[in-house]
Amino acid sequence: MENKIIYVLHKSGANSHYTGLEEFCQQNGYEVRYREFSVESTLFKSILKFNFKLFRKQLVNAKFLKSLPQNKNWKVVLGIAPYDYKLPGLLKKLENHQVYYHTSWTNWDGSFVPNTKHQTPELTEVWKEFIEKKSQHIFAVSSKTKDELLKNYELSPEKISVVYHSLNSKHFNSNKSQQSSESTLEFMYAGRLIPSKGLNELLKFFAENPDKNLKIAGKGKLKSLVEQYAQKHSNIQFLGQISNPDELAKQFGQSHYLVLNSKKSGKWEELFGMVLIEAMACGAIPIATLHTGPKEIIEHNNSGYLVEENQMIEFLSNLTPKSYSVEIKNNAIKAAKEYELEKISQRWKAILED
Structure with missing residues (x-):
């Protein structure tokens, strides 16, 4: 059942960053599925390298993105770099769903950003609305991330959870x-x-x-x-x-x-x-x-x-x-x-x- 699935939508996959989420979902009867939104460039790369496994993976990602507008109320954890120009298009596809933002970025005053491509005041405003209003909840990888978000946006502290990255003590001890x-x-x-x-x-x-x-x-x-x-x-x-x-x-x-x-x-x-x-x-x-x-x-x-x-x-x-x-x-x-x-x-x- 789709209501027992949580999708992690990331640019190019970062499964190891979500082991804590996987553990929590397992304890509560949910399944985590990973999808990627950087489909076109990765699809082209898979063809150039004759990587059929990667090619098939991108077909699954493309099918998922296409299916979003036809469905509603899925839980989607979105991992996307600050001020990425792809956010408006993704939000249009996700408008009928519950979107949670997951970020590790620690500078949110606009002075230090990882992605400046197509940077415009309009894009900055889309990001502001996403963080303050459209995101169901924000999962921050560090306390510094949470502090910076609270300092630069109108947010309640209760809307942000600090989740860190998790350590699997079965291996690392x-x-x-x-x-x-x-x-x-x-x-x-x-x-x-x-x-x-x-x-x-x-x-x-x-x-x-x-x-x-x-x-x-x-x-x-x-x-x-x-x-x-x-x-x-x-x-x-x-x-x-x-x-x-x-x-x-x-x-x-x-x-x-x-x-x-x-x-x-x-x-x-x-x-x-x-x-x-x-x-x-x-x-x-x-x-x-x-x-x-x-x-x-x-x-x-x-x-x-x-x-x-x-x-x-x-x-x-x-x-x-x-x-x-x-x-x-x-x-x-x-x-x-x-x-x-x-x-x-x-x-x-x-x-x-x-």
């Missing part, structure tokens, strides 16, 4: 904490291999400091560069993309530190990152730049370290085996427990309120 007691510090980076993650700077640092080891997991445009460094320097290891959560947890558990050297740009900064809470749960102490996401997760000098962008290399240089803190490691494990699946799932309860 302190039992995976198995750091070596040897004198060499083990660092890890996990995520997209792109310049904005500060990888160039990290690779150069570890190449010049063979007394510290770095493991890198992920995929992206800097893959070749990472492979080159790994071939030349024995203290740098490239693990490729790790899709198995137990294997990723194992790598986190063997690391003393997780390092996230993100670089803020005009359109992006590090928001609430799942990699942080997953690594912390496994006993890796996080070291991250002072972006809005890490600031909400990490308490500096207590459950990890927050560092200014231009001070990351100096900070890493000063770390020694003697400065490693078991207390901070244990605090990181404790802090991660606040994001466990069972706790986060209950934050989605407004999805069932009509």
